Amino acid sequence: MPRIRKVRRLSTRDKIVLTAMVAIPTLIELVFVWLPTLFSIGLSFTRWNGLDLTDIHPAGLANYQYVAQNYPPFWPAVQHNILWLLFLGIIATPLGLLLAVLLDQQIRGSRIYQSIFFAPVMLSLALVGAIWQLFYQRDHGLLNFLLGTAGTPAAVDWFGDSNVNIWAALVAATWRHAGYVMLLYLAGLKGVDPALKEAAAIDGANAYQTFFRVVFPAMRPINIVIVVITIIESLRAFDIVYVINRGTNGLELISALVIQNLVGEGQVIGVGSALATILLVISLVPIIFYLTRTFGKEAKEQ
Amino acid sequence: MSVIAAPSIKEAPKATGIGGSRPRRHYATHLILIVLAAMWLLPLGWSVYTALRPIASTNQYGYFSLAGPYNFDNFIAAWNQGGFSKYFLNSALITVPSVLLTLFFSSLMAFAVSRVNWKFNITLLILFTAGNLLPPQVLAAPLFQMFKHLNLPYWFSDSGTLLNTYISVIAVDTAFQIGFCTFVLSNYMKALSSDLTEAALVDGAGIWRQYWSIIMPLCRPAFAALGTLEVIFIYNDFFWPLLFIQSGDRLPVTTAINNLQGVFLSNYNLLAAGATITVIPTLVIYLVLQRQFVAGLTLGASKG
Numbered sequence: 357m358p359r360i361r362k363v364r365r366l367s368t369r370d371k372i373v374l375t376a377m378v379a380i381p382t383l384i385e386l387v388f389v390w391l392p393t394l395f396s397i398g399l400s401f402t403r404w405n406g407l408d409l410t411d412i413h414p415a416g417l418a419n420y421q422y423v424a425q426n427y428p429p430f431w432p433a434v435q436h437n438i439l440w441l442l443f444l445g446i447i448a449t450p451l452g453l454l455l456a457v458l459l460d461q462q463i464r465g466s467r468i469y470q471s472i473f474f475a476p477v478m479l480s481l482a483l484v485g486a487i488w489q490l491f492y493q494r495d496h497g498l499l500n501f502l503l504g505t506a507g508t509p510a511a512v513d514w515f516g517d518s519n520v521n522i523w524a525a526l527v528a529a530t531w532r533h534a535g536y537v538m539l540l541y542l543a544g545l546k547g548v549d550p551a552l553k554e555a556a557a558i559d560g561a562n563a564y565q566t567f568f569r570v571v572f573p574a575m576r577p578i579n580i581v582i583v584v585i586t587i588i589e590s591l592r593a594f595d596i597v598y599v600i601n602r603g604t605n606g607l608e609l610i611s612a613l614v615i616q617n618l619v620g621e622g623q624v625i626g627v628g629s630a631l632a633t634i635l636l637v638i639s640l641v642p643i644i645f646y647l648t649r650t651f652g653k654e655a656k657e658q
Numbered sequence: 659m660s661v662i663a664a665p666s667i668k669e670a671p672k673a674t675g676i677g678g679s680r681p682r683r684h685y686a687t688h689l690i691l692i693v694l695a696a697m698w699l700l701p702l703g704w705s706v707y708t709a710l711r712p713i714a715s716t717n718q719y720g721y722f723s724l725a726g727p728y729n730f731d732n733f734i735a736a737w738n739q740g741g742f743s744k745y746f747l748n749s750a751l752i753t754v755p756s757v758l759l760t761l762f763f764s765s766l767m768a769f770a771v772s773r774v775n776w777k778f779n780i781t782l783l784i785l786f787t788a789g790n791l792l793p794p795q796v797l798a799a800p801l802f803q804m805f806k807h808l809n810l811p812y813w814f815s816d817s818g819t820l821l822n823t824y825i826s827v828i829a830v831d832t833a834f835q836i837g838f839c840t841f842v843l844s845n846y847m848k849a850l851s852s853d854l855t856e857a858a859l860v861d862g863a864g865i866w867r868q869y870w871s872i873i874m875p876l877c878r879p880a881f882a883a884l885g886t887l888e889v890i891f892i893y894n895d896f897f898w899p900l901l902f903i904q905s906g907d908r909l910p911v912t913t914a915i916n917n918l919q920g921v922f923l924s925n926y927n928l929l930a931a932g933a934t935i936t937v938i939p940t941l942v943i944y945l946v947l948q949r950q951f952v953a954g955l956t957l958g959a960s961k962g
Contacts, residue, residue, distance in 0.1 A: 366865070367864065369864060370864050370865040370866075373864065373865045373866050374770055374774060374865050377766040377767065377769060377770045377865075377869070378766075378767065378770045378771075378782070380763060380766065381763040381764065381766055381767040381786075381836055381840070382767070382782065382785075384763060384829075384832065384833045384836060385785065385786055385789055385833060385836060385837065387833070388797075388801065388829060388830050388832075388833030388834070389789040389792070389797060389833050389834065389837070390785070390789060391800070392796075392797035392799075392800035392801045392804070393792065393796055393797050393800075395799075395800035395803075395804075396796055396797060396799060396800055399799060399800065406803060406806075409807060455691075455694070458687050458690060458691055459691075461684060461687060463684045463687055463688065463691075464688075469691050469695055471945075471948070472695045472698050472699055473694070473695070473698055474944075474952075475698070475699075475702065475941070475944070476698070476702075478890060478894075478937075478940040478941060478943075478944045479894070479937060479940060480893075480894035480895070480896055480912045481894075481896065482894075482896040482912055482913065482915060482916055483894075483912065483915060483933060483936055483937065486915055486916075486919055486929065486932075486933045487701050487702065487705050487933050488701055489919070489929070490701075490704060490705055490708060490926060490929065490930055490933075491700075491701050491704060493926065496721050496926055498700070498704050498721075498722075501721065501722045506722075528701075531698070531701065535698075536955075539952060539955060539956070540955070540956065543956040584791075588791055588793075591793050592793045592794070592795075594793075594794075594795060594897060595896045595897065598896075598900075598916075599896075599916055599919070610795075611793055611795040614795040614796075614798060614799070615795060615798065615901075618798060618799045618802060619802070619901065625799055625803070628799050629799050629800075632795060632796045632797075632798070632799060633796075635793055635795060635796055636792070636793075636796045639791070639792060639793055639796070642791075643788055643791045643792070646791070647784055647787065647788060650787070651780055651783065651784055651787075654780055
C-alpha cells in the first residue's frame with residue numbers, strides 16, 4: 357500500500373503537530389475515563405472513608421464478601437438488572453422493530469408517526485420520570501383514573517408500591533427505548549437491498565417468511581448494534597430509578613447502589629467501588645463483543 | 659402483517675374489484691400506528707394539559723375534567739418559583755463549552771487515527787470507543803475523589819476544589835463524549851478519498867493544513883449531525899451534575915427538575931409546567947434540526 361509511505365514523508369514539524377493531536381485527547385481520555393476506571397478496581401480492595409488519602413487501608417476481598425453475603429440490596433439489584441435487560445430485550449426492542457417495520461412501508465404520514473415515536477428519545481430519563489409521575493400518581497394520576505380506581509382504596513401508587521414500581525419504571529423506560537430502536541432499524545431497513553425481497557417474493561415466500569428469513573438476517577450489523585445498545589442501556593439504567601426514589605424500595609439497580617455508597621451520609625468507598633467493579637466486569641462482556649465485531653477485521657489487516 | 663410494500667403503489671392500476679390487484683391501503687397498519695401513537699403522546703399530552711389548567715379549576719372540577727379556564731399562569735409561576743432562568747443559564751454554561759471541546763478534540767484524534775497510518779491507530783480507537791461504552795457509575799467514585807482532593811485557590815473556585823464547579827462537569831462530559839465522536843468522525847474521515855490529502859502533500863501542505871483546510875471543511879455535515887446530537891446528550895445529562903455539583907443554584911435544568919419535584923410536590927399543575935418548560939429546548943432543537951439529529955444517531959450506529 358502506498359499509504360504507508362506517508363509516515364516517512366512527515367517533516368519534524370508535522371511529527372510535532374501529530375503528536376499533539378494525539379496526545380491531548382488521549383490524555384483527557386486517560387485522566388477522566390481510564391484512570392478512574394483503574395482506580396475503581398484498586399479502591400474496591402481497600403477500606404477508606406474518603407477523607408484523607410493516607411487513610412486508605414488494604415482490605416483484600418472483604419468488600420466483595422460483604423457485598424455478596426451481608427449487603428441486603430445487592431441480590432435484588434442483580435435480579436432487577438436482569439429483569440431490566442429481559443424487559444428491554446423481549447418487549448421494548450421488538451416493539452421498536454415492529455414500529456420500524458410498520459413505518460418502512462410506503463404509508464401516508466410516516467414522518468409524523470416517526471416524530472411521535474421518537475419524541476421521548478429527546479427527553480432525559482430524569483424528565484421521563486417526572487412526566488410519568490403525573491401519569492402514575494396515586495390520587496391524581498391519569499392511570500388510576502383510567503382504571504377507575506382513582507380516589508378509591510384500590511388505587512395503586514405505581515411508583516411508590518415496591519411490588520409494581522419496577523414494572524412502572526420499565527414501561528416508562530420502554531417509552532423511550534423503543535423509539536430509539538425504531539430509528540436505528542429504519543436506517544437498517546433502508547440499507548437492505550430491495551432485490552433481496554423481490555427474489556424472495558419470486559421464490560414464493562410470504563411476507564412473514566421474507567422478513568424473518570431474508571430481511572432480518574440481512575440486517576446483521578444493525579442487529580448487533582441493537583443487542584449491544586440494549587445490554588449496555590440496561591446496565592447503565594440509573595436516572596429514572598434515582599428520580600423516582602433514589603433506587604430504593606423495589607427499584608434497586610447496581611448502578612444506583614454504587615451511588616448510594618459513594619455520596620450521602622455514610623460514604624463507604626470500598627463497597628461502592630466493589631459494586632462499580634462488578635458493574636464494570638459485567639459491562640465488559642458486551643463491550644468486548646462489540647469491539648471485536650467492529651475492529652476485529654481492521655486489526656488483523658494492520 | 660405485510661412487510662413488503664407493493665412497489666410503487668401510485669403506478670399500480672386502479673382497483674378493478676378483484677381483490678388481488680387492488681393497491682394495498684394498509685388500513686390495519688394505520689390502525690395499529692394510530693393506537694400506538696396515541697399511547698405514545700399520552701404522557702406528554704397529559705403534562706401539557708395539566709400545566710395549562712390553573713390549580714383552582716383542578717381543585718374545583720378534578721384533574722379529569724375539561725371545565726374551567728386554560729392559561730399559562732402555571733408556566734409563569736413555575737418559571738419564577740423554580741428559578742428556571744438560572745438553571746437554563748447553567749445548562750448553557752455547561753453544554754456549549756462541552757460540545758465545542760468535544761468536537762474539537764475528537765476531530766484532532768479522528769484525523770490522526772484515520773488519515774495517517776501508524777502503529778497504534780486501532781488500539782487508540784478501541785480505547786476511545788470502549789471508554790464511551792462504560793457505565794458512568796463505574797468511574798464515579800475516583801472522579802469524585804480526584805476532584806475533591808485537588809486543592810485549588812479560592813479565587814478560582816469557591817469550594818477550594820474542582821467540586822461544585824462547572825469545569826468538573828464540562829471536563830467529564832467532554833472526556834466521556836470524545837470517545838463516541840472520535841469513533842463517528844474517524845469513520846467519516848476514512849470514507850473521504852485519500853487522493854485529497856495526497857494531492858495536498860505533493861503541494862507541500864503539512865499535517866495541520868491537511869486537517870484544517872482540507873478535511874475539516876469536508877466534515878461539515880458530520881459536525882452538524884454530531885453537534886446536534888451532543889447538545890441533546892449533554893443538555894439531558896443528569897448524572898455528572900448530580901455527582902459533582904452540590905449547591906442547588908448551579909445545577910443545570912435537567913438535574914434541577916429532580917429538586918423541583920420536591921418544591922412542587924403539592925401542586926401537580928406546577929410540576930407539569932416545570933417538566934414542559936424543560937422539554938421545550940430539546941423539542942425545538944429536534945424539530946428544527948431533525949435531519950441532523952437523526953443523521954448523527956445513525957452515523958454512529960450504522961457501522962457494526
